Amino acid sequence: MSLIDVRDVYKIYNPGENEVRALDGVSLKIEKGEFVAIIGQSGSGKSTLMNMLGLLDVSTSGEYYMDGINVSHMTDDELSQIRNEKIGFIFQGFNLISSLTAKGNVELPLVYRGMKKAKREELSKKALEMVGLEKRMYHRPAQMSGGQQQRVAIARAIAAKPPIILADEPTGNLDSHSGKDVMRIIHQLHEEGRTVILITHDNDIAAEAQRVIRIQDGKIVDDYFNK
Amino acid sequence: MSIWENIKIAVYSIRTNMMRSLLTMLGIIIGVAAVIAIITVGNGGRDFIIDMMSDMSSGAVTVNVATDAAQSEKITSEDIEALKNLDAIKYATPMDYKIGSAIIDDEPSMCIAISGNEDLAKVMNITMRRGRFFTAEESENGANVCIITELTAYMVFGDLDCIGEYINYTLNEKSVRLRIIGITNTDLTASSSSSASMSNMMSSDMMKNNPMMSSGVAMSMVITPITVTDALGGTNTYISLYVMAADQEQADTIGNVVKNILYARHGNFGSDTYSAMNMENLTEMVDKIVNVFTTFVAGISAIALVVGGIGVMNIMLVSVTERTREIGIRKALGAKTSTIMFQFLTESIILCVIGGIVGLILGVGMAAVVADVAGIAIRVEVSTIAIAVGFASAVGIFFGIYPARKAAKMLPIEALRRD
Ligand SMILES: Nc1ncnc2c1ncn2[C@@H]1O[C@H](COP(=O)(O)OP(=O)(O)OP(=O)(O)O)[C@@H](O)[C@H]1O
Numbered sequence: 286m287s288l289i290d291v292r293d294v295y296k297i298y299n300p301g302e303n304e305v306r307a308l309d310g311v312s313l314k315i316e317k318g319e320f321v322a323i324i325g326q327s328g329s330g331k332s333t334l335m336n337m338l339g340l341l342d343v344s345t346s347g348e349y350y351m352d353g354i355n356v357s358h359m360t361d362d363e364l365s366q367i368r369n370e371k372i373g374f375i376f377q378g379f380n381l382i383s384s385l386t387a388k389g390n391v392e393l394p395l396v397y398r399g400m401k402k403a404k405r406e407e408l409s410k411k412a413l414e415m416v417g418l419e420k421r422m423y424h425r426p427a428q429m430s431g432g433q434q435q436r437v438a439i440a441r442a443i444a445a446k447p448p449i450i451l452a453d454e455p456t457g458n459l460d461s462h463s464g465k466d467v468m469r470i471i472h473q474l475h476e477e478g479r480t481v482i483l484i485t486h487d488n489d490i491a492a493e494a495q496r497v498i499r500i501q502d503g504k505i506v507d508d509y510f511n512k
Numbered sequence: 513m514s515i516w517e518n519i520k521i522a523v524y525s526i527r528t529n530m531m532r533s534l535l536t537m538l539g540i541i542i543g544v545a546a547v548i549a550i551i552t553v554g555n556g557g558r559d560f561i562i563d564m565m566s567d568m569s570s571g572a573v574t575v576n577v578a579t580d581a582a583q584s585e586k587i588t589s590e591d592i593e594a595l596k597n598l599d600a601i602k603y604a605t606p607m608d609y610k611i612g613s614a615i616i617d618d619e620p621s622m623c624i625a626i627s628g629n630e631d632l633a634k635v636m637n638i639t640m641r642r643g644r645f646f647t648a649e650e651s652e653n654g655a656n657v658c659i660i661t662e663l664t665a666y667m668v669f670g671d672l673d674c675i676g677e678y679i680n681y682t683l684n685e686k687s688v689r690l691r692i693i694g695i696t697n698t699d700l701t702a703s704s705s706s707s708a709s710m711s712n713m714m715s716s717d718m719m720k721n722n723p724m725m726s727s728g729v730a731m732s733m734v735i736t737p738i739t740v741t742d743a744l745g746g747t748n749t750y751i752s753l754y755v756m757a758a759d760q761e762q763a764d765t766i767g768n769v770v771k772n773i774l775y776a777r778h779g780n781f782g783s784d785t786y787s788a789m790n791m792e793n794l795t796e797m798v799d800k801i802v803n804v805f806t807t808f809v810a811g812i813s814a815i816a817l818v819v820g821g822i823g824v825m826n827i828m829l830v831s832v833t834e835r836t837r838e839i840g841i842r843k844a845l846g847a848k849t850s851t852i853m854f855q856f857l858t859e860s861i862i863l864c865v866i867g868g869i870v871g872l873i874l875g876v877g878m879a880a881v882v883a884d885v886a887g888i889a890i891r892v893e894v895s896t897i898a899i900a901v902g903f904a905s906a907v908g909i910f911f912g913i914y915p916a917r918k919a920a921k922m923l924p925i926e927a928l929r930r931d
Pocket residue numbers: 298299305306307325326327328329330331332333334486
């Protein structure tokens with residue numbers, strides 16, 4: 286049983302006249318503990334695929350099994366719960382809440398999990414330590430550099446120790462030095478046994494993954510393992 | 513997620529947008545303050561009017577003789593006796609005011625004598641501070657005794673140790689020495705200022721017989737048996753009587769019974785000589801007047817509240833739109849629809865309840881100022897507070913639900929895509 290098993294998924298915008306097939310019959314299996322890079326040109330459907338895999342979006346048709354459970358027809362609240370328990374997101378644009386401190390942001394998934402305050406503080410502190418931001422716990426996003434913000438976002442993604450990490454161009458907005466920092470953390474997460482799915486259009490970064498999936502016009506055109 | 517967590521998030525969000533939150537609350541504050549001020553002043557005004565118009569005990573009924581009635585139509589002591597003999601009537605007393613002059617402790621004053629029989633204490637709800645009220649025997653025999661008001665005692669003697677002292681009361685150029693047997697702490701000014709008999713007396717005794725009157729001398733007030741004022745050259749007829757029904761429930765009907773007995777005894781059926789009024793009639797009448805006024809102004813304030821509510825909805829909508837991305841993030845991280853909805857609802861309720869409480873304080877403050885200027889006492893009821901806070905919460909819930917639902921129902925990806 287694969288961790289992720291997507292069968293013949295379509296995502297069609299504006300059906301009819303000038304329809305856009307953002308996903309055009311995608312089937313895909315990802316096993317537990319894999320480190321997968323999804324690459325492709327701009328507009329090829331990478332983000333759409335990631336949103337689908339992360340249960341942030343619903344497909345037009347097709348089935349999606351996670352851990353053998355069909356999640357294609359679940360309710361909004363059921364999906365929220367699965368996202369909370371199983372998936373850590375690292376978004377392209379950080380997506381931190383500007384009114385909350387680093388710690389507040391990192392604690393959010395733990396809050397929604399219903400965790401007690403003491404436990405939350407322990408876990409969020411650990412996560413921020415792991416990304417080297419223990420001294421920035423009480424800073425707001427606006428008081429931090431892009432690289433630091435991305436690391437807060439990573440801390441938030443890993444604080445609740447979800448088995449799957451989804452990262453959409455996590456280094457896209459960063460200089461090469463910060464980008465390396467972020468990649469180092471991502472490797473570490475993979476080594477800890479988490480399944481990492483990373484979107485990039487940087488071939489060097491894709492080369493760091495175990496497996497590469499190339500997507501074009503909403504279709505998987507290539508799927509191979511790096512040596 | 514706990515309610516406490518939710519309230520913390522809401523308070524946090526209100527605080528980070530302080531200016532906007534304050535402006536939002538302003539609508540609620542003004543609406544609630546207006547409603548509270550109106551109700552409170554209305555209540556105070558109502559109390560004041562009722563207080564001013566009557567000293568009657570609740571359950572007491574007063575029957576008055578029309579001002580143009582003939583001498584033979586006025587109430588006699590035999591009428592009172594007849595009424596007292598009825599089982600349905602517990603207390604009956606004539607009620608008279610005479611304004612004369614008094615010399616108490618060598619000090620001259622204009623003196624209002626309120627007189628009746630021993631039942632007067634019951635129907636006017638007169639309570640004693642010192643000493644006692646006069647007895648039935650004293651009333652019957654015309655004992656020269658009196659009760660003075662606390663104010664009079666302080667004014668003339670400077671203290672309340674004046675039981676057993678004498679006052680010299682003069683009416684119609686006849687004088688009588690009255691022994692003080694009691695001091696009452698009941699405020700009787702209402703009776704003396706509002707009664708129909710007052711205007712009668714004004715023209716006659718007071719002006720003619722009291723040269724002191726014009727110089728604005730001190731005014732004293734005494735209560736005497738009616739037999740005492742009768743002896744001072746009264747006509748032995750009265751234009752007011754008070755009765756109290758044996759059964760409190762009968763206060764309404766007893767007025768008519770008394771009227772009919774008086775018509776029968778004076779043979780003037782069909783005339784409009786006698787009119788009855790009880791405390792409930794009076795209260796009802798005043799309530800009607802006050803309610804029309806209060807409802808009208810409260811209606812206007814309710815509109816202010818609704819406008820305030822729409823303000824809250826507007827701000828919440830802006831807040832939802834502004835924070836669509838935040839909602840997307842929260843949902844992506846596992847917030848359920850109900851959690852998001854509850855968060856925004858909590859926010860609007862907190863805004864409205866704080867607005868409601870500030871409005872309440874402001875409203876009572878405004879009422880206090882108005883009441884001070886108008887010289888009335890305000891009365892804040894629990895129900896008023898409940899209305900204010902309840903109304904504010906209702907506005908918060910009602911106008912908060914739409915934006916909250918709108919926020920909560922979004923697909924996470926849709927919310928995340930917006931800026
Ligand atoms: N809400 C939408 N409505 C209509 N078309 C959309 C919508 N979202 C995405 N698309 C289209 O779907 C296609 C795939 O978009 P997607 O965002 O997945 O591309 P991407 O591979 O992530 O590109 P990039 O590398 O630029 O981020 C694009 O052609 C885009 O125009």
